[in-house]
Amino acid sequence: MRKLNITKILTVVCLVGFMAFLPAAGAEEYEYIDISNPFLRKIPTAIPRFKNMSENKKGEVLSVKLADSLSKTLAFTGYFKMLDRGAFLADPRNPDITAARINFRNWTVIGSELLLTGGVAADDDYIELELRMFDTFQEKMIIGKRYKGRESNLRQIIQRFCGEVMFHLTGTRGVFNSRVAFVNAEGGVKEIFISEFDGYNPRQFTTDNDLSLFPAWSSDAKWLAYTSYARGKPDLYIMNIKEKNGAVVTRKGILITPAWVPGKFELAATLSFSGDQEIYLLTGRGKIIKRLTTSRGIDVEPTWSPDGKKMAFVSKRSGTPQIYIKNVVSDRVRRLTFEGRYNTQPNWSPRGHSIVFSTMQLGRIDIYTIGVDGKDLRRLTEDQGDNEAPSWSPDGSLIVFSSNREGISKIYVMTAFGTDQRRLISLPGAQTSPKWSPNITNQ
Amino acid sequence: MIKRNRQHGSSKRSSRAVLVIEMAHERRLIYWAFGISLICHLVFFGAFLVAQKHKPRKFPRQSVINVSLVATPSQAAHSSPVSKKTAPASKAKISKKKETRKKTVKIAPKPEKKTPVVSTSGKPKVSLKKKTFKASKVKKSALKDIEKKVEKTSSERRTSALDRLKTKVEAQEVEKRSEPKATQAQPSSNRAGDGSGQGGRVGELIDIYRIEIAYQIQKNWAFPEQLAGGRRDLQTMLVFKIMPNGEIRDLFFTDRSGNTHFDESAFRAIMKANPVDPHPAAIIRPYVQMGLRFTPEGVK
Amino acid sequence: MRKKLWIYLALLVVIPGLIFTVSCAKKVTQAEPSAEETAVEPEVDTAARIAEEQAAQEEAAQQWEMAVEEDIEEQRQAEDAAKEAEMQQDMAAAKQMFENEDIYFDFDSSALEMMATEVLKRKADWLFETADASIIIEGHCDARGTEAYNIALGDRRAESAKAFLVDIGVDESRLTSISYGEERPVDPVANAEAWAKNRRVHFVIE
Known part of the structure; x- marks a missing residue:
C-alpha cells in the first residue's frame, strides 16, 4: 500500500511537472525539418469559365469575359497564381459552381488551393451574377455573393467581389476602389492625370498647359493638392476633384510637395518664402498653421504616418539629402536613412511599419523600403533603369512607381516586396510622379 | 484518403493518455521511468537554466539546417533548392560542427547510462531526443569529414579526433539499436516508428529520405509574403507519418502560428505533395515519422 | 641740421599745395570736370597749357560760328543718331551678354564658386548702369536626382545668386527668383558635359 502511495505521489508529481513543461517541451518531441522558403509566393487559384x-x-x-475579368482583377493584387484553364480536369462546357456538385479532387489534383466559380444570367437590361470562392482542400465555400446590375456595372461588380476575396485573405478590401494620379509629360507641358487603380481609363485632370507636378490625395480622396507653374512660378493648388475648384496658394519662392495629414483637412508642404525651404502645416484652404521644420537647408517631401503623429521628410541638414522622421507631437526629429548619399521621395506605408523611398547611387535611382525603426532595409528594384517616386497602395500591398527601364519614363506597379513588376499605364509620352489614392468610399 | 485530423490538435494530450494506460500495465516500470524521468527533467531544465544562452527553439532548427546540407551527391542537385536560403550557411557548417562536437562530448555521458532503461517513457525523450539528434548529426558530419580526409590531410590531429568521435557516435548508435527492439511493439511512442533508432546507415538513409520529402513538400508550398502581415516570426509545425507507399497519414499540427493563412498554406503544401515518394528499398519500416517547421523567413 | 630738415619738409608741403590750388582754380573755369583730378598732379603744367589753348581756340571759333551754325547742327544730329545706335547696340549686346552668361554649380550644391562670383559682379555692374531693369533669376538642376528635391535645390541656387547681388548693393525689389528644378534643361543629353551645363542659374531681364 505504502509503495503504491509513493508511486501515486510520484506519478502526480511527475505528471504535474510534465504538464508544467508541456508548452515548452511539447513542440520539441519531434525532429523537425525547416521549410522557410515558399516555392510559390502566390496562391494557386482556378477560375473556370462561368456557367451560363x-x-x-x-x-x-x-461567361468567358467575366471569368477573364475576375481573373485579371485578382491577379493584379499579386496574391494569386491563376492556373491555366487548359489544365483543368472539370468539364469546361458545363462548370459546376456549387459546393454540392463540385468534385474538389479535380481541383486539388492540379494544385489549385482556391477555386472561384461564377454563374451569369443575362437578359436585355440586367445581368445577374453569382460568384463563389471555395477552399478546395477544406472542400467548403468561403464566399458566396449574388449581384445584379447593368452591363456598365460589371467592372464594378467584379471589383466588389474581388474586394470580398481580399477581405477574407487580408482583412482589408484591397485596392479595387482606388485610383492613381500621375504626371503626364508631352512637349514640355506636364499635366496631372487620374486613372483607376489598374491603369484603366486615364483622364486628364489639370489643363494649365504648363508644369503641374506632385499630386497628393487627401485621405478622403476628395481633394488633390499639387504644384503648378500656371502663374509663372511653382504655386500650390488645392482642388476639389469633383468640382474642380479650390484654392491657389501663392507666395514668394516655391510651394511644392504637398502631403495631406491623414483624416484631416490639413496638409504639409515645402514653402521657401523665408529664403529657406521649410515644411509648413497648412489648412486645406492654404493658410499656414505652423512651421514644421526649422533647420537651415532644404527640407522637402513630407509624408505622414497613418496616425498623423509622425512625418517623414527629406532634409539636407547633414550635407546630403537623407530621410528624417519628425514626431509632430513631441517635436523630436531623428534620422532614418544612413546608407547612401541621396535618399529622397519617402512614402509612408498605410500599414505604418515601413517607408518606401528612392536612393541614387552611381547615378542610378532605385527603390528601397526601410522599417520605421531604421532596420530591415530592402532593395526592391535593380538593374532596370531608374526607378523613382514610389507610392503605396491604400492596403500597403503594392507600390506604384515610375521607371525609365523601357526608355522614357512610365508608370509601373510591384508588390511590397518588389515582385511582379509590371507596367500600369499605357499612354504615349512620359509619365512620372504617381500617387496612389486612398480607397474611395462611395461618395 | 487521409482525413484531416487537426482536431487531435495537441499531441501532448494524447501522449499523456498513452502514459496513463501504460501505467496500469506496468506500474513498476513506470515507477522507475518517472523517477528517472524526473531526474532527467531536473538535469535537463537545470541545464537550461545554467546555459540560458542556448535558445531551446533555435537549437533543433540549426541542426536540421545542417542535416539538409548533408545530401548525397546524387541528391544534392535535387535538394539544393531546399537549402537555397540556408546555403550561405555552408561556411558556418564547419563551425557548427565544432560546436556540436563539443556539446556532445559534454552532455552525452550523463544521460547515456540512463537511456536504455528509460527508452519507453515519453518524457525523457525530450532530453534523449536532443542527444540522439546530435549523435546522428555529428556522425554524419564526422563521416563527411572523413570523406574529405584526403583534402584535409594537413590536420591529422583533427582526423584522429574525428575518428574518436566516430567510434563514440557509433557506440551510441549501437546502444540505441537495442532500443527499438524493445519498443517496436509500441508504435504509440513517437520515436519508435521512425528512423533514427536504426543502425547508422539506415538512420542516415531515413534522414535523407526525409529531406527529399521535405523538398517535395516545399515545392508545393504556396504562400504570398503579403499575407504574413509583415511578420517574420510566424511558425507552424506539423507532424505526419509516411507509409511505405508514400502515403501521408496522421497529419496534425503541433504548433500554430496564429495566422490562419500561414497555417493553412503549410497544411495544403503537405496535402498537395501527398502521396510522396515511397520509402527506399533499404528502409524497412511500418512508416516514417517526420515533422516540418514552416517559417516565412525565406520570404524576402 | 634739424632746422634745415624742417624747412625742407615745410617746403615739400607748401609747394605742392600752392601748385594744387592754382591748377584747380584754372580747371574750374574750364568747366571740364575730370575724374583724374588727383591723379594728374605732376602734369598740371601741361594740362593747364592745353586748357589755355583750348580756350583760345574756342574764342576763335566763336567768331565764325554763325556761318556754319546749320551745318554743325546737322552734323551733330547725325552724330547723335550714330551714337544712339551705337549705344543701343552696346546696350543690346550688354543685355544679351547679361542674359546669355549663366553661372554654374557643382552637383547637389548651391554654393557660388569664384567664376560665378565674377559673373555676378558683372551682372551687378550692368544692373547699376541699367537702373530701371528688373531681372528674374532662374535656378536649374541637371536631370540627376529627384524632381522635388531638385526644385528645392534650384530655388537655393537662385537664392544664393540673389543674395550675392543684394550684398553688392542691388536693390532686392529688382530681383525675382524662380526655380525650375530639372524641368528646363539647356542640354537634355545624359552625360557629364550636359549635366554641368544644366546645373546653372540663368538671368532673364523682365
Whole structure:
C-alpha cells in the first residue's frame, strides 16, 4: 500500500511537472525539418469559365469575359497564381459552381488551393451574377455573393467581389476602389492625370498647359493638392476633384510637395518664402498653421504616418539629402536613412511599419523600403533603369512607381516586396510622379 | 484518403493518455521511468537554466539546417533548392560542427547510462531526443569529414579526433539499436516508428529520405509574403507519418502560428505533395515519422 | 641740421599745395570736370597749357560760328543718331551678354564658386548702369536626382545668386527668383558635359 502511495505521489508529481513543461517541451518531441522558403509566393487559384445560366448568346459571351475579368482583377493584387484553364480536369462546357456538385479532387489534383466559380444570367437590361470562392482542400465555400446590375456595372461588380476575396485573405478590401494620379509629360507641358487603380481609363485632370507636378490625395480622396507653374512660378493648388475648384496658394519662392495629414483637412508642404525651404502645416484652404521644420537647408517631401503623429521628410541638414522622421507631437526629429548619399521621395506605408523611398547611387535611382525603426532595409528594384517616386497602395500591398527601364519614363506597379513588376499605364509620352489614392468610399 | 485530423490538435494530450494506460500495465516500470524521468527533467531544465544562452527553439532548427546540407551527391542537385536560403550557411557548417562536437562530448555521458532503461517513457525523450539528434548529426558530419580526409590531410590531429568521435557516435548508435527492439511493439511512442533508432546507415538513409520529402513538400508550398502581415516570426509545425507507399497519414499540427493563412498554406503544401515518394528499398519500416517547421523567413 | 630738415619738409608741403590750388582754380573755369583730378598732379603744367589753348581756340571759333551754325547742327544730329545706335547696340549686346552668361554649380550644391562670383559682379555692374531693369533669376538642376528635391535645390541656387547681388548693393525689389528644378534643361543629353551645363542659374531681364 505504502509503495503504491509513493508511486501515486510520484506519478502526480511527475505528471504535474510534465504538464508544467508541456508548452515548452511539447513542440520539441519531434525532429523537425525547416521549410522557410515558399516555392510559390502566390496562391494557386482556378477560375473556370462561368456557367451560363440564361442559356442565351449574351450569357455565353459574358461567361468567358467575366471569368477573364475576375481573373485579371485578382491577379493584379499579386496574391494569386491563376492556373491555366487548359489544365483543368472539370468539364469546361458545363462548370459546376456549387459546393454540392463540385468534385474538389479535380481541383486539388492540379494544385489549385482556391477555386472561384461564377454563374451569369443575362437578359436585355440586367445581368445577374453569382460568384463563389471555395477552399478546395477544406472542400467548403468561403464566399458566396449574388449581384445584379447593368452591363456598365460589371467592372464594378467584379471589383466588389474581388474586394470580398481580399477581405477574407487580408482583412482589408484591397485596392479595387482606388485610383492613381500621375504626371503626364508631352512637349514640355506636364499635366496631372487620374486613372483607376489598374491603369484603366486615364483622364486628364489639370489643363494649365504648363508644369503641374506632385499630386497628393487627401485621405478622403476628395481633394488633390499639387504644384503648378500656371502663374509663372511653382504655386500650390488645392482642388476639389469633383468640382474642380479650390484654392491657389501663392507666395514668394516655391510651394511644392504637398502631403495631406491623414483624416484631416490639413496638409504639409515645402514653402521657401523665408529664403529657406521649410515644411509648413497648412489648412486645406492654404493658410499656414505652423512651421514644421526649422533647420537651415532644404527640407522637402513630407509624408505622414497613418496616425498623423509622425512625418517623414527629406532634409539636407547633414550635407546630403537623407530621410528624417519628425514626431509632430513631441517635436523630436531623428534620422532614418544612413546608407547612401541621396535618399529622397519617402512614402509612408498605410500599414505604418515601413517607408518606401528612392536612393541614387552611381547615378542610378532605385527603390528601397526601410522599417520605421531604421532596420530591415530592402532593395526592391535593380538593374532596370531608374526607378523613382514610389507610392503605396491604400492596403500597403503594392507600390506604384515610375521607371525609365523601357526608355522614357512610365508608370509601373510591384508588390511590397518588389515582385511582379509590371507596367500600369499605357499612354504615349512620359509619365512620372504617381500617387496612389486612398480607397474611395462611395461618395 | 487521409482525413484531416487537426482536431487531435495537441499531441501532448494524447501522449499523456498513452502514459496513463501504460501505467496500469506496468506500474513498476513506470515507477522507475518517472523517477528517472524526473531526474532527467531536473538535469535537463537545470541545464537550461545554467546555459540560458542556448535558445531551446533555435537549437533543433540549426541542426536540421545542417542535416539538409548533408545530401548525397546524387541528391544534392535535387535538394539544393531546399537549402537555397540556408546555403550561405555552408561556411558556418564547419563551425557548427565544432560546436556540436563539443556539446556532445559534454552532455552525452550523463544521460547515456540512463537511456536504455528509460527508452519507453515519453518524457525523457525530450532530453534523449536532443542527444540522439546530435549523435546522428555529428556522425554524419564526422563521416563527411572523413570523406574529405584526403583534402584535409594537413590536420591529422583533427582526423584522429574525428575518428574518436566516430567510434563514440557509433557506440551510441549501437546502444540505441537495442532500443527499438524493445519498443517496436509500441508504435504509440513517437520515436519508435521512425528512423533514427536504426543502425547508422539506415538512420542516415531515413534522414535523407526525409529531406527529399521535405523538398517535395516545399515545392508545393504556396504562400504570398503579403499575407504574413509583415511578420517574420510566424511558425507552424506539423507532424505526419509516411507509409511505405508514400502515403501521408496522421497529419496534425503541433504548433500554430496564429495566422490562419500561414497555417493553412503549410497544411495544403503537405496535402498537395501527398502521396510522396515511397520509402527506399533499404528502409524497412511500418512508416516514417517526420515533422516540418514552416517559417516565412525565406520570404524576402 | 634739424632746422634745415624742417624747412625742407615745410617746403615739400607748401609747394605742392600752392601748385594744387592754382591748377584747380584754372580747371574750374574750364568747366571740364575730370575724374583724374588727383591723379594728374605732376602734369598740371601741361594740362593747364592745353586748357589755355583750348580756350583760345574756342574764342576763335566763336567768331565764325554763325556761318556754319546749320551745318554743325546737322552734323551733330547725325552724330547723335550714330551714337544712339551705337549705344543701343552696346546696350543690346550688354543685355544679351547679361542674359546669355549663366553661372554654374557643382552637383547637389548651391554654393557660388569664384567664376560665378565674377559673373555676378558683372551682372551687378550692368544692373547699376541699367537702373530701371528688373531681372528674374532662374535656378536649374541637371536631370540627376529627384524632381522635388531638385526644385528645392534650384530655388537655393537662385537664392544664393540673389543674395550675392543684394550684398553688392542691388536693390532686392529688382530681383525675382524662380526655380525650375530639372524641368528646363539647356542640354537634355545624359552625360557629364550636359549635366554641368544644366546645373546653372540663368538671368532673364523682365
